[in-house]
Amino acid sequence: MRSMSLEEATELAESILFSQGFSRKQTKALTQTVIAGQRDECHSHGLYRLLNCVSTLAAGKVVADAEPVVHDQAPSIVRVDAKGGFSQLAFKAGLPHLVAKANAQGIAALSINHCVHFSALWIEIEAITAHGLVGLACTPSHAWVAPAGGTKPLLGTNPLAFGWPRTGEQYPYIFDFATSEVARGDIELARRENRALPIGWGIDSSGEPSQNPTAVLEGAMLTFGGYKGSALSTMIELISGPLIGDFMSTESLAYDGCSGASPYHGELILAMDPKHFLGADVDTHMARAEKLFDSIIGQGARLPSQRRYKARERSLREGIKIPEILYQELVKLL
Amino acid sequence: MRSMSLEEATELAESILFSQGFSRKQTKALTQTVIAGQRDECHSHGLYRLLNCVSTLAAGKVVADAEPVVHDQAPSIVRVDAKGGFSQLAFKAGLPHLVAKANAQGIAALSINHCVHFSALWIEIEAITAHGLVGLACTPSHAWVAPAGGTKPLLGTNPLAFGWPRTGEQYPYIFDFATSEVARGDIELARRENRALPIGWGIDSSGEPSQNPTAVLEGAMLTFGGYKGSALSTMIELISGPLIGDFMSTESLAYDGCSGASPYHGELILAMDPKHFLGADVDTHMARAEKLFDSIIGQGARLPSQRRYKARERSLREGIKIPEILYQELVKLL
Numbered sequence: 254m255r256s257m258s259l260e261e262a263t264e265l266a267e268s269i270l271f272s273q274g275f276s277r278k279q280t281k282a283l284t285q286t287v288i289a290g291q292r293d294e295c296h297s298h299g300l301y302r303l304l305n306c307v308s309t310l311a312a313g314k315v316v317a318d319a320e321p322v323v324h325d326q327a328p329s330i331v332r333v334d335a336k337g338g339f340s341q342l343a344f345k346a347g348l349p350h351l352v353a354k355a356n357a358q359g360i361a362a363l364s365i366n367h368c369v370h371f372s373a374l375w376i377e378i379e380a381i382t383a384h385g386l387v388g389l390a391c392t393p394s395h396a397w398v399a400p401a402g403g404t405k406p407l408l409g410t411n412p413l414a415f416g417w418p419r420t421g422e423q424y425p426y427i428f429d430f431a432t433s434e435v436a437r438g439d440i441e442l443a444r445r446e447n448r449a450l451p452i453g454w455g456i457d458s459s460g461e462p463s464q465n466p467t468a469v470l471e472g473a474m475l476t477f478g479g480y481k482g483s484a485l486s487t488m489i490e491l492i493s494g495p496l497i498g499d500f501m502s503t504e505s506l507a508y509d510g511c512s513g514a515s516p517y518h519g520e521l522i523l524a525m526d527p528k529h530f531l532g533a534d535v536d537t538h539m540a541r542a543e544k545l546f547d548s549i550i551g552q553g554a555r556l557p558s559q560r561r562y563k564a565r566e567r568s569l570r571e572g573i574k575i576p577e578i579l580y581q582e583l584v585k586l587l
Numbered sequence: 588m589r590s591m592s593l594e595e596a597t598e599l600a601e602s603i604l605f606s607q608g609f610s611r612k613q614t615k616a617l618t619q620t621v622i623a624g625q626r627d628e629c630h631s632h633g634l635y636r637l638l639n640c641v642s643t644l645a646a647g648k649v650v651a652d653a654e655p656v657v658h659d660q661a662p663s664i665v666r667v668d669a670k671g672g673f674s675q676l677a678f679k680a681g682l683p684h685l686v687a688k689a690n691a692q693g694i695a696a697l698s699i700n701h702c703v704h705f706s707a708l709w710i711e712i713e714a715i716t717a718h719g720l721v722g723l724a725c726t727p728s729h730a731w732v733a734p735a736g737g738t739k740p741l742l743g744t745n746p747l748a749f750g751w752p753r754t755g756e757q758y759p760y761i762f763d764f765a766t767s768e769v770a771r772g773d774i775e776l777a778r779r780e781n782r783a784l785p786i787g788w789g790i791d792s793s794g795e796p797s798q799n800p801t802a803v804l805e806g807a808m809l810t811f812g813g814y815k816g817s818a819l820s821t822m823i824e825l826i827s828g829p830l831i832g833d834f835m836s837t838e839s840l841a842y843d844g845c846s847g848a849s850p851y852h853g854e855l856i857l858a859m860d861p862k863h864f865l866g867a868d869v870d871t872h873m874a875r876a877e878k879l880f881d882s883i884i885g886q887g888a889r890l891p892s893q894r895r896y897k898a899r900e901r902s903l904r905e906g907i908k909i910p911e912i913l914y915q916e917l918v919k920l921l
Binding site: 407430488491497532539 | 828891
């Protein structure tokens, strides 16, 4: 393993992205996401992702110097056209407007269009909770998942993320999950390792339940939670697709044309301001929410993101480690 | 079975509620919900619910003549204090404001406080889609469900409902599901019929998985979809509890004090106006959404609510049927 401080990792990521042709602004926004993922030990969203950023650019599927354009869409809606760049810079451009609108109106929406997307949504949600706001975000992805009762891929792995700013705690309550039963990467890993899948992960191309990873990758993945997860995933297609005038997962996959690039589509993010919902009683009620978290932890259950926050503290203290082979691959991109 | 026209059923429901002491306004709002449930053959939310309305009143757990009070909470938030009445009249009072705010701002929230709640959420969501808006609604309930990895009841069965107004179709896309694996009524039914539960419905009071309905009713139910459903249910506790200054499911259950009345808590409803998100392109993009529905149906899967809409057409044509024994019970309440 190769050890690095977070500063060294940041410098490495910036140098790679900039030397590959990304603009300074795009480089900075991308690097922040990749370093946050690495710091929290979400390895598939960490430095490893730089390989994918570079291959997506090589495939001509992302605009390296895109300048996002902000539209004041409605009193409670801000829209950012990412102009074909990665989502991060567009989110950064939209965030101050989303926060200002939520602060002014009580609830507001940020829609991002025409972005290339690989980010875990918790990064954006955490930026929203840092302003004392409640956040909800979702995106489509690529059409790999069959609807409940169906036989063909149609829905994306469609992640949903939620955040709640906690009173008197350093870290917010955040969850961020795919609405597919598992990530596509888990099935690809099982194929590489020649392992049978658990029942419920996917179906083969004739629509029959299958434990064969190759058959499932050629067939369809399934949603988590049966018809309920399928309904939720359908909602995400709708509100982060047609509602914001952007691709659904089938369209995003077709646009990709088997290049294996990150998906190209939109994203919907909502922010709610507890001060407006609660007025003078905001502190009382936000403190009440802590009882719920205490009761979850008190009975031996975990809060989502707890593992991630522990990893973060370790990384801030000790720096990060990546496999030597990954480091060598990355250095070649300088 | 006793056959009735919808008009006769409406008259029966109104007569019962009014003679039991509900105000004319409360009676009318409650009756509309009960008749809609019966019409769509959601029998547990149909005329049968009148028994529960009456027993909740007898237990002193609902205000029979409550007059909801509307607060203009923020430019994009309307709040309605139900003043201890059933939720329906409060929703009716808030709906025009929610619609007006969504039409003006792009996105808006309606929070309902201090209501007694038994309604399926699809009824409210359908009223929102009828205005061409996208709707999302949730409520806590009673603390019967353990968080994933936990052993004790803490979360409610916390329903989540979503609606999308369809282009060129009579009925909207609507789902409305409990975040528990099943409804509590399903477990009570299994107990009455002395049937073992499937694995995954619940745990006993020591936290062990159990197929014994009595043990699960004394222990805890489980959420659908493991830790993802549990996270979603936690979100619902937060955004329709503390965020709107109202009870969480544990507090609602404690307030009930074993009276078996309908839960007393709040509700959060969001409405989004596609016209604001999409501007001049609204028709194009709303039409694109239809492709998703076509693809779901085209591969042999069903849309949620399809069964309900079929039942509705049958009821509108042929009237409704209820068991004679239920009819006799209802008539006694006149």
